[in-house]
Amino acid sequence: MFSxxxxxxxxxxxxKEILIxxxxxxxxxxxxxxxxxxxxxxxxxxxxxYLILFPYTLIFGAAFFASNLCVxxxxxxxxxxxxxxxxxxxxxxxxxxYFYNSLFISHVVLSFENYGYMFLxxxxxxIPISAIYILSRYIYLxxxxxxxxxxxxxxxxxxxxxxxxxxxxxxVNTTELKIPENDFICIQSMENYCTLYYxxxxxxxxxxxxxxxxxxxxxxxTQTINRCHRSYIVNLEKVKNIKGNAQxxxxxxxxxxxxxxxxxxxxxxxxxxxxxxxx
Numbered sequence: 284m285f286s287x288x289x290x291x292x293x294x295x296x297x298x299k300e301i302l303i304x305x306x307x308x309x310x311x312x313x314x315x316x317x318x319x320x321x322x323x324x325x326x327x328x329x330x331x332x333y334l335i336l337f338p339y340t341l342i343f344g345a346a347f348f349a350s351n352l353c354v355x356x357x358x359x360x361x362x363x364x365x366x367x368x369x370x371x372x373x374x375x376x377x378x379x380x381y382f383y384n385s386l387f388i389s390h391v392v393l394s395f396e397n398y399g400y401m402f403l404x405x406x407x408x409x410i411p412i413s414a415i416y417i418l419s420r421y422i423y424l425x426x427x428x429x430x431x432x433x434x435x436x437x438x439x440x441x442x443x444x445x446x447x448x449x450x451x452x453x454x455v456n457t458t459e460l461k462i463p464e465n466d467f468i469c470i471q472s473m474e475n476y477c478t479l480y481y482x483x484x485x486x487x488x489x490x491x492x493x494x495x496x497x498x499x500x501x502x503x504x505t506q507t508i509n510r511c512h513r514s515y516i517v518n519l520e521k522v523k524n525i526k527g528n529a530q531x532x533x534x535x536x537x538x539x540x541x542x543x544x545x546x547x548x549x550x551x552x553x554x555x556x557x558x559x560x561x562x
Contacts, residue, residue, distance in 0.1 A: 292365045292421060293547060294355055301351040304420055309344025311412045313337060321408065327388075335388060342379045343409075346372045347416075369413045377405035451503050453479070455492045467508060468538055470516040472496035480539065487538050507560070511545045511553050519556055 295301045316324060316336050329335060350372050354360060381401040385391050449464040466482040477492045477499050492499065500510055507519045517534060524535040526542070532550065533542035545553055 292360050292362045294357065294360045295351060298352070300423075301348060301355065304416070304423075305344050305348035305351060308347045308412065308416050309340040309342075311415065312343045312408060313340040315408055315412060321404075338383055339380060342383065343372070343376045346376045346379070350375075365417060369409075369417065373405050373409040373413070374402070376409065377402045380405060449505065451505075451508075453492070453499065453502050455494045455499075458492070460490070464505060464508065464518070465520070467503065467518045468521050468536060469518060469543060470496065470499060470503070472514045482538065507556070509549075509552060509556065511543060511549045513546060515543050517543050519553070519560055522557060522560075525557070 295304070313336065315321075316339060317333055324336070350368050354364075354368060357364075378398070381398045382393075384401065385393055385397065391397060451460075451462045451464055451467055453460040453462065460479075462481050468480040468482065468487065470480070471478045472495070475493060475495055477494055477496055478489055479492060479499075480487060480489045482488070496510070496514065496516065500516055503516065504510070508516065509519060510516050511534065517536070521536045521538060522534045523537050525532060525545075526535060527533045532545040534545060534553075535542055
């Protein structure tokens with residue numbers, strides 16, 4: 284279980300998907316309560332029993348919605364982060380449920396001991412529901428991201444027929460480099476250093492520069508040269524093919540002996556431009 288935590292977990296970019304998944308999570312909580320009636324719920328008799336239980340749907344659904352909306356802004360997310368998010372949702376849901384139960388149903392005095400019971404109840408209900416939620420949402424989002432690039436990966440990406448003559452100027456301290464855009468291959472970043480790969484008389488050359496990736500991106504970014512990962516900038520004209528899946532897309536460049544990863548946060552930028560170049 285713990286060995287899986289470093290692996291990436293897809294996040295939502297659509298508010299509609301977040302809303303639907305959050306409503307589904309809330310409904311699962313409600314169905315669990317009315318079907319299994321745990322923790323003495325079966326002994327709670329009231330003509331509007333099911334209506335009284337319904338706010339738990341709103342509580343947990345809102346907790347899921349707020350957390351997923353915040354998470355959608357993160358570029359990198361993994362299973363460990365997702366599990367931590369679920370745990371925080373259960374804490375938030377248990378606090379709100381405790382106040383609702385104490386003030387509107389049980390009418391008991393607020394105390395940490397009573398909240399402790401509510402927290403344990405929330406864990407008992409939330410853990411199986413969260414397991415279903417995490418697995419189903421992972422499958423849906425993974426398939427959604429894979430469908431985004433399926434049309435692109437079906438055929439090799441051919442270089443454009445018309446070559447640009449743009450000259451890139453890269454200034455680092457007292458060093459100034461001028462490289463034709465067509466000869467630019469990629470940049471790999473490690474901390475405050477960048478390794479620039481380019482063609483010189485059809486031979487791959489590389490040079491180390493003391494500059495951050497964000498600063499060098501301002502100097503080289505064009506319609507075809509883009510950032511695709513927190514550590515990489517790539518010339519999309521040099522991309523021959525794509526491999527991998529929603530967890531690990533990689534760009535294949537014939538000139539390089541390594542593949543260039545694509546972060547999920549850059550898929551919406553990189554894939555459409557690759558499709559445009561393939562036309």
